[in-house]
Amino acid sequence: MSKRSDAGDTACAYRRTGADPIRDISRLKTLTDREKEVLLLLGTGLGNRQLARELGIAERTVKAHVARIVEKLDQQTRLQVAVLSVLAHELLCTDPRCACGSAAPRQSLVGASLVGASAV
Ligand SMILES: [Zn+2]
Secondary structure: OOOOOHHHHOOOHHHHHOOOHHHHHHHHHHOOHHHHHHHHHHOOOOOHHHHHHHHOOOHHHHHHHHHHHHHHOOOOOHHHHHHHHHHOHHHHOOOOOOHHHOOOOOOOOOOOOOOOOOOO
16 A cells, blocks of 8 residues: 655655765766866766867767766766766866856845835
8 A cells, every 4th residue: 555655745856866966076086187177068068069179079089088977976877977067166177267266255135125215
């Protein structure tokens, strides 16, 4: 007899599937510099042809890099690897001018007020 659990319906997808991209971030250190470069590009969502153009290599070589990265990071798909790439952007990025490394504070809402003219 199976009874649908209300709690199960709202369980976090990470908890339900056992997936946790953050857990696998420690595997990044097994990648070569070139693989890290490919991984960072994967996070942009570009296809193999565009990645090949960006890297100045053959599409076939891109596919080989991607397959190796998926394997080294113990993932099953390039999409999982792309998610990991976005989460780890700050660790992978070496561009000092990239906003990912910027400590620039975001516009704060703390001082904002929804109140108009105050009563006198
Ligand atoms: Zn960056």
